[in-house]
Amino acid sequence: MGVDAIRAAFEDGAAFIPYLAAGDPGGDLSNSTPESAMAATADYVSALVDAGADVVELGLPFSEPIADGPTIQSATVRALQAGMTPPRYLELVESLDVDVPIVAMTYYNPIYRYGERDGVGPFVEAAAAAGVDGLIIPDLPVEESAPLERACREHDVALIFIAAPTTREDRLRAIMQRGTGYLYVQARLGTTGASRSVSDQTKHTLDRIAAYEASERHARLPKAVGFGISTGEQAATVVGAGADGVIVGSALVDIVAEGEDVVASLEELGRELKAGARAGFDRRTQ
Amino acid sequence: MSGGQYGRFGGQYVPEALMPAIDELTDAYQRYVLENEAGFMDDLAERLETFGGRPTPLQYADQLSDRYDIDVYLKREDLLHGGAHKLNNALGQVLLARYMGKERIIAETGAGQHGTATTMACAHLGMPCEVYMGRRDVNRQRPNVFRMRLNGASVTPVDIGRGTLKEAISETMRDWAGSVETTHYVIGSVVGPHPYPDLVREFQSVIGSEARDQCLEKLGELPDAVVACAGGGSNAMGTYDAFLEDESVDLYAVEAGGDSLEIDREAGVAPNSATLSTGTEGVLHGSRTKVLQDDDGQIMESHSVSSGLDYAGVGPELAHLAEEGRLAATPVDDEAALAAFHRLSQLEGIIPALETAHAFGFLEERGDDLGDTAVITVSGRGDKDLESVIEESFKRDLPEAPDLSLFTTDQGGR
Numbered sequence: 039m040g041v042d043a044i045r046a047a048f049e050d051g052a053a054f055i056p057y058l059a060a061g062d063p064g065g066d067l068s069n070s071t072p073e074s075a076m077a078a079t080a081d082y083v084s085a086l087v088d089a090g091a092d093v094v095e096l097g098l099p100f101s102e103p104i105a106d107g108p109t110i111q112s113a114t115v116r117a118l119q120a121g122m123t124p125p126r127y128l129e130l131v132e133s134l135d136v137d138v139p140i141v142a143m144t145y146y147n148p149i150y151r152y153g154e155r156d157g158v159g160p161f162v163e164a165a166a167a168a169g170v171d172g173l174i175i176p177d178l179p180v181e182e183s184a185p186l187e188r189a190c191r192e193h194d195v196a197l198i199f200i201a202a203p204t205t206r207e208d209r210l211r212a213i214m215q216r217g218t219g220y221l222y223v224q225a226r227l228g229t230t231g232a233s234r235s236v237s238d239q240t241k242h243t244l245d246r247i248a249a250y251e252a253s254e255r256h257a258r259l260p261k262a263v264g265f266g267i268s269t270g271e272q273a274a275t276v277v278g279a280g281a282d283g284v285i286v287g288s289a290l291v292d293i294v295a296e297g298e299d300v301v302a303s304l305e306e307l308g309r310e311l312k313a314g315a316r317a318g319f320d321r322r323t324q
Numbered sequence: 325m326s327g328g329q330y331g332r333f334g335g336q337y338v339p340e341a342l343m344p345a346i347d348e349l350t351d352a353y354q355r356y357v358l359e360n361e362a363g364f365m366d367d368l369a370e371r372l373e374t375f376g377g378r379p380t381p382l383q384y385a386d387q388l389s390d391r392y393d394i395d396v397y398l399k400r401e402d403l404l405h406g407g408a409h410k411l412n413n414a415l416g417q418v419l420l421a422r423y424m425g426k427e428r429i430i431a432e433t434g435a436g437q438h439g440t441a442t443t444m445a446c447a448h449l450g451m452p453c454e455v456y457m458g459r460r461d462v463n464r465q466r467p468n469v470f471r472m473r474l475n476g477a478s479v480t481p482v483d484i485g486r487g488t489l490k491e492a493i494s495e496t497m498r499d500w501a502g503s504v505e506t507t508h509y510v511i512g513s514v515v516g517p518h519p520y521p522d523l524v525r526e527f528q529s530v531i532g533s534e535a536r537d538q539c540l541e542k543l544g545e546l547p548d549a550v551v552a553c554a555g556g557g558s559n560a561m562g563t564y565d566a567f568l569e570d571e572s573v574d575l576y577a578v579e580a581g582g583d584s585l586e587i588d589r590e591a592g593v594a595p596n597s598a599t600l601s602t603g604t605e606g607v608l609h610g611s612r613t614k615v616l617q618d619d620d621g622q623i624m625e626s627h628s629v630s631s632g633l634d635y636a637g638v639g640p641e642l643a644h645l646a647e648e649g650r651l652a653a654t655p656v657d658d659e660a661a662l663a664a665f666h667r668l669s670q671l672e673g674i675i676p677a678l679e680t681a682h683a684f685g686f687l688e689e690r691g692d693d694l695g696d697t698a699v700i701t702v703s704g705r706g707d708k709d710l711e712s713v714i715e716e717s718f719k720r721d722l723p724e725a726p727d728l729s730l731f732t733t734d735q736g737g738r
């Protein structure tokens with residue numbers, strides 16, 4: 039597993055990457071225990087993998103999710119209330135019985151504080167041992183990422199950076215050179231959350247990255263687009279526009295929040311999204 | 325490595341989407357603020373004088389000096405337009421945003437003083453403004469909510485968490501993540517990613533540089549002690565900056581001790597906001613600093629009777645100076661602050677903000693070992709706090725409080 043496994047997950051050109059908040063028990067908190075919430079997440083992950091997920095992003099909740107919109111903020115609150123902690127998160131990852139790469143998405147502070155010593159080394163080591171293949175840290179720009187890069191390299195964990203619509207060439211260069219696994223292309227400005235249409239910004243950002251890649255033959259990473267994608271049609275549009283994969287979070291988290299037929303609903307939407315991504319790929323390569 | 329390091333503290337821990345704007349701000353800070361390009365700092369100084377009322381006086385406090393048997397001088401930022409030091413920074417940043425060609429201003433506020441100062445600056449400079457404020461703070465700082473609305477700004481309550489300053493900052497950052505191309509975020513204290521801690525300190529340093537000159541003029545010498553309350557730490561850093569190299573001057577940062585310094589890790593609640601005194605190293609709102617957090621790195625909910633000090637973080641430069649031993653941080657609890665509020669009102673005819681009252685609570689506890697002369701920054705006036713003070717004093721039956729029975733007919737319930 040590790041960095042190579044993540045790269046391999048993009049081989050069919052249209053990766054489907056679902057996101058869930060780990061330990062989110064959904065709507066009804068009253069009967070949930072940390073164990074039941076963790077078991078539920080494990081079931082949801084299996085359902086999404088059955089539906090065709092190529093990589094799974096699992097959110098480790100942090101009390102100040104500044105990059106997240108209302109849907110994932112609420113999931114974060116539910117997961118924390120249900121007792122999710124970094125050690126339990128790693129237990130959960132270890133317990134998963136799926137053969138796709140797992141990417142942990144969280145903020146800098148929980149990983150910085152993990153373990154006996156300050157610094158990110160202990161978390162990355164423990165995460166790698168538990169089966170985490172990559173990390174996404176939305177509040178960590180390249181300016182501050184050197185210590186985490188070092189730890190990730192040492193433990194064969196991918197460090198996935200985000201490219202935003204505001205990212206221009208100089209910053210893109212640093213991001214492409216330093217990132218591993220894939221490039222998280224932020225579809226539009228703002229916070230996470232489902233939106234109705236795919237923004238023009240997405241296409242512009244993808245084009246800018248393609249132009250950059252054409253000029254710098256060494257830096258090449260699969261590009262997965264996230265922020266706002268919630269339907270198969272949107273997935274097709276984004277992959278058709280040049281993405282190698284789609285990341286879908288809030289639309290799936292909503293299903294967990296509603297708490298009805300969660301496994302079946304996740305599987306159904308998962309299939310739609312994977313099919314959409316494939317259709318987009320076929321459109322582009324025909 | 326980014327700029328803006330204070331020893332181990334500082335940095336730029338923010339989403340990539342914001343980094344281009346932060347780089348742009350760093351560049352504007354360098355040119356307009358540090359190099360006075362286009363006469364920016366002259367323009368600001370002129371506006372601070374005519375719109376803001378600077379310079380503020382350094383006043384000898386007769387009664388307090390008698391009481392503690394030292395010479396106590398008050399740096400009267402409560403006399404600045406808006407009633408707090410916050411205008412120094414707000415006017416500076418809104419003007420900077422205009423020089424940068426930004427079209428819209430957003431800000432967070434705790435006590436509502438920074439929000440008020442920002443909306444005043446926005447009205448003055450013709451900029452649209454939206455202020456985020458925790459729901460709990462909206463309820464306990466109503467006069468400031470009215471003032472912001474009167475200045476034509478919109479005030480958006482934040483319902484997440486405990487509804488205080490921490491949540492307001494997070495929510496303003498979320499707005500900025502979507503609006504960054506046209507909008508400037510006017511952060512209200514020496515917190516956040518670089519260059520904010522530097523920028524805000526620079527705008528607030530007028531407090532200390534005036535006070536230092538006034539000391540030399542009035543006393544012919546420097547004071548032995550300089551005291552300020554610290555939430556995020558902007559009035560404190562603004563006061564200290566001119567004195568940092570004066571080794572004979574002791575610097576004191578007075579934090580909110582809240583109900584208690586004991587921390588309930590299980591519940592994730594710190595019943596205080598004494599971040600420098602009790603916090604641990606972490607990353608919050610864009611910088612590495614001291615924070616109130618549990619063993620898992622989750623940020624705790626803080627508490628203080630004063631909204632403006634009720635914050636789980638603190639400016640990175642303060643964290644560094646505290647660690648270096650250049651300043652001493654001391655907590656003063658809710659009750660001592662309330663008592664000091666009444667004492668200053670009765671002894672000096674100055675009704676201080678509850679935030680400011682903490683500094684005077686410290687004077688009551690430590691007045692006898694501060695040397696011969698102390699300068700205390702009166703960071704703001706207390707009009708915004710009257711309702712809370714009456715309620716809290718009544719609840720505690722404070723001996724320092726005047727007879728408040730006049731108000732008790734419809735009290736206690738609200």
Ligand SMILES: Cc1ncc(COP(=O)(O)O)c(C=O)c1O
Pocket residue numbers: 408409434435436437438512513514553554555556557558559560631632633677679680703704705
């Ligand atoms: C009067 C007054 N003093 C102090 C503060 C605390 O802020 P800082 O520590 O940044 O000076 C506030 C914040 O709202 C305030 O209104």
